Amino acid sequence: MRLVPIGVVKEGTYLAQTLYNERGQILLAKGVKLTSGLVKRIRDHGFYSIYIIDEYSQGELDDIIKPQIRQKAIATVRATLNTSAELDSDDLNTFERKKLQKQSEQELANIQELAKLIVDDIFTQKDIMVNLVDIRSVDGYTYNHSVNSAILSLVLGIGYGLNKNDLYDLTMGVMLHDIGKMFIPDEILNKKGKFKDDEYEIMKEHTTRGFNYLRENTNMSTKVRIISLQHHEKVDGSGYPYGLKDEQIYILSKVAAIAEVYDALTSGRPYRDAMSPNEAVEYIMGSGGRHFNMELVKAFVKKVNPYPVGTIVYLSNNSIAVVEEINSLYILRPLVRVIKQDGKIVEPFLCDLKKENNIVIEGICYEV
Incomplete structure (x- = not known):
């Protein structure tokens, strides 16, 4: 199987990886023979690339985690982030707020349980390497991005030698790293073009707003919360919100920064094509010492395979x-x-x- 842009998919090839819609329901199951109508349907659902099987690449690539666990994690992150947005409303009465707070507590407990399950499963796999790019539609990008970035962070954290307790906090924190985006106006969050200066300033607020929400409304540990605050900081001090430099940035935040940029680069968006895995790896390598900690970059490139079998x-x-x-x-x-x-x-x-x-x-x- 190999990853190809939707625009070059030919009739008669076979879908190599199941596609899910934004609600986590199966859109097309792997093994389906693709017709022009099915290719159009895939494109209309916002997919910019898919995995196919053709005469050049017959084998399969396994995901790091089981598809059902990935979809459960995405659904749980979706529910948690949406509840946080509802809790941010000033129009709630006391009963509604208490009900949502109880719901939020259960959802956060579910994320914590899933994070532990994923860490325990992946931690036991020796010489694990990322061979797949996560394929998702543009709808629900934030939820898919949160889960995939968490998995990438975990693999990098294992490669770097983090202990298991830190890996639990890392996975949990990256699943919630974009919770502050729930408090950003939709017209900015979902804008398809380049931000104006004032819009970009509002967008950057998701880091502090997410951190403050987790601090004020949850019992998440400081390690978990600080990832939401620092995942856009860069080791040369050019990041945000505080322009911190290498030694001032928490190690889990440095890990998260690499993983979430790689996932963002390899994801198709309405305003730009996805980078191929090798292009994204080259970008990460080129940003070592400037945007990202160099030792973490070295660990990352050993764990992400830019040319999987079948490429x-x-x-x-x-x-x-x-x-x-x-x-x-x-x-x-x-x-x-x-x-x-x-x-x-x-x-x-x-x-x-x-x-x-x-x-x-x-x-x-x-x-x-």
Whole structure:
């Protein structure tokens, strides 16, 4: 299976990963043979890329967590964030407020339970690596982004050597890191173009508003709350809300910052195309020491595979090849199967990029 933009999907290929709508219901199950009508339906639901199976990539890639756990986590985050928005209203009477507060307490307990379940499951998996980009529609972006960023943060935290208690707080905190967006006006939060200066200032308030909400309305630990406050701080001091520098930023916030940027970059949005995994990894690497802590960046690139099995790539020797096997020590140099040279189809043959030092991957190919 391989990830392709929806615009290049051809009739007759097969859907390799189940698609869910914004409510967590199955939209299309994996294995469906795609027609032009189904491709249009996928596009109309706001999907900008999908995983397919075709003649070039037959294998499957497993998600880090079970799909049902991911969907349950997304639904729980959705409920929690929506309840927080309702609690922010000044029009509630005493009875309504108490009812919502009790509901919020239960939802937060559910998130805590799910975070522990996810950590306990992933913590036991040796040499875990992220091979999949989470595919989601533009609707419900915040909820999907919160869960996927939490999973990415957890994998990075494990790779960096954080202890299990910190991993619990990290996963919980990243699930709630964007809770402050519930208090931002919809016309700004859902704007499809670039923010005006005054709109951007309002948008940046989600960090402090989220932190204040968690402090005033929950019993979440300081470690959990501070992630919502600091996840947009940058190690060179150019971030917000306080322009903190490397040593002033809490370690869990530094982890969250990398994970949430990677997830945002690899997500299609109405106003921009998604970056491919390799482009997003290159961005993270290029921002090491400026936006992100360099040691965390080094740990991150060891845990995120930019060229999963089945990916079709351009090689520097004017060839096109399919990734056959990952080299865990040198993820940028996998074993590939060459299928085209100098624009001509050839009898496929294997090329080990770990040994062929003069050949490098130059990018991802979507159409052969």
